[in-house]
Amino acid sequence: MPELPEVEVTRQGIAPHLINQTPVELIIRNRSLRWPIPDVAQNIIGQKIRAVYRRAKYLLVETQAGTTIIHLGMSGSLRVLPVNTPIEKHDHVDLVLDNKKLLRFNDPRRFGAWLWYELPMENHPLFSKLGPEPLTDSFNVEQFSTALIGKTKAIKLCLMDNHMVVGVGNIYANEALFKAKINPSAAAGQVDHARLGELVSAVKDILAKAITQGGTTLKDFTNAEGKPGYFAQKLHVYGRGNQTCDVCGHLLSEIKLGQRTTVFCGICQPIK
DNA sequence: ATTCGGCCCTGCGTGC
């Protein structure tokens, strides 16, 4: 479900309801997510929430005693709901607050995560090797081209590799490469500097616009209030294999890269 | 060290 824009839209939606609240109960109905939800997840109880922030696609609920780490995986979502809202299928976790609301985690495929960490987040093994945030100046063409030196694998796989830059999933990787006119299969280390500059700009532009639009709703993404996003109406290649290119009118090609569907225009994005 | 493929899981659309 979520790439960075959807996670950020979720964060913006839930944060006002959580900040300065104190969890009174953590209800775990199914702890078998990507990793089992640990017993120490209960340590958030009684700890006032002082921030809700995001790193890569992780949502972080910070207290003085430690931080709850939430990842939505492919199909996860978070809603803020009144206590006593009836349970639905795949509602695995409720964080009950002292304001008569709860944060509810639903995840059909259970690729998501709910963890607890008491040290500074940069020490966490999941965070220690993450690349820069795409919407900050730490992601720039100098940094990116340096990271790609000598890489033989496809540029699209590098764009989706959290060591290079975080938060770019399959939808926005396809879209950014189209906008930058780079063939997704091109060897990453061979792409010229000017094209990489276009790519960096495209990533920033597309992610920022998607956040403004409330994210991309393909099937079922909704924000914390249950409303869908509208960015899907602006997608040029993702989900459009064998349709015509918006720019040149030729048929879009569809291939697999890293087992992920990849759509591009062979005319606008030549191999070169 | 890098790259690649498998895998975790449920649900939905397609085609027989």
Next chain:
DNA sequence: TGCACGCAGGGCCGAA
């Protein structure tokens, strides 16, 4: 109507 199959917004892990 039912069933088998393939595919889906992510990312870890082990093999080569």
